[in-house]
Amino acid sequence: MGGSEPNEVDKQDSLMESKLEQEITPVKERRRSGRKNTKISNENREKIVAKSLEGCTIPEIVKSFKLNYQTVNSILRQYSKTGKIFKSERGGDRHSKLTVQAKEKLFTYVDRESNLTLKQISCWVEKELGIRISASTIGRLMCRFQWDLKQITSTLKIKNCEKTIKAREDYVYRYQELEEYYDDKNLIFLI
Numbered sequence: 721m722g723g724s725e726p727n728e729v730d731k732q733d734s735l736m737e738s739k740l741e742q743e744i745t746p747v748k749e750r751r752r753s754g755r756k757n758t759k760i761s762n763e764n765r766e767k768i769v770a771k772s773l774e775g776c777t778i779p780e781i782v783k784s785f786k787l788n789y790q791t792v793n794s795i796l797r798q799y800s801k802t803g804k805i806f807k808s809e810r811g812g813d814r815h816s817k818l819t820v821q822a823k824e825k826l827f828t829y830v831d832r833e834s835n836l837t838l839k840q841i842s843c844w845v846e847k848e849l850g851i852r853i854s855a856s857t858i859g860r861l862m863c864r865f866q867w868d869l870k871q872i873t874s875t876l877k878i879k880n881c882e883k884t885i886k887a888r889e890d891y892v893y894r895y896q897e898l899e900e901y902y903d904d905k906n907l908i909f910l911i
Contacts, residue, residue: 765795765806769796772799778792826845826858827865829841830862837855838858842854
């Protein structure tokens with residue numbers, strides 16, 4: 721009984737370690753620099769934290785899971801700080817510089833002054849609301865809310881009076897009568 725013969729507990733521990741080693745299969749991903757990094761699934765993260773809670777040290781966990789020391793350390797550090805085991809989502813939506821009230825003011829202004837360019841609107845926002853926003857940002861905002869900023873062109877004023885319009889209509893009517901009466905090929909206009 722001098723320790724040369726492994727007892728039941730040691731056999732179960734080594735069996736469990738080999739089983740865990742087989743279960744954890746890191747997915748490899750290549751980065752631009754050419755070095756390989758492993759992605760650790762949430763399931764594997766749970767197993768790493770469970771091992772740590774059982775009392776295993778980081779080097780033991782590294783050895784049993786065949787992972788980098790820093791990888792295991794960062795997973796355990798995140799767990800100790802936040803209590804989260806799962807990987808946080810990366811990225812996300814940037815917060816808008818304009819509040820809801822500022823957007824309402826902007827849309828009211830654009831509705832009143834519909835002939836403005838994006839640059840003019842940008843200057844107005846900076847002057848009135850004190851927020852510096854680029855013209856392209858305002859353009860994206862307008863598109864998101866389906867606002868059309870095409871400039872309105874003024875319609876031409878009718879320069880002819882009723883008498884001139886009536887004379888032109890009569891001329892067209894008489895021309896059509898001439899076309900019906902005479903052959904088109906023999907009809908000649910003199911100016």
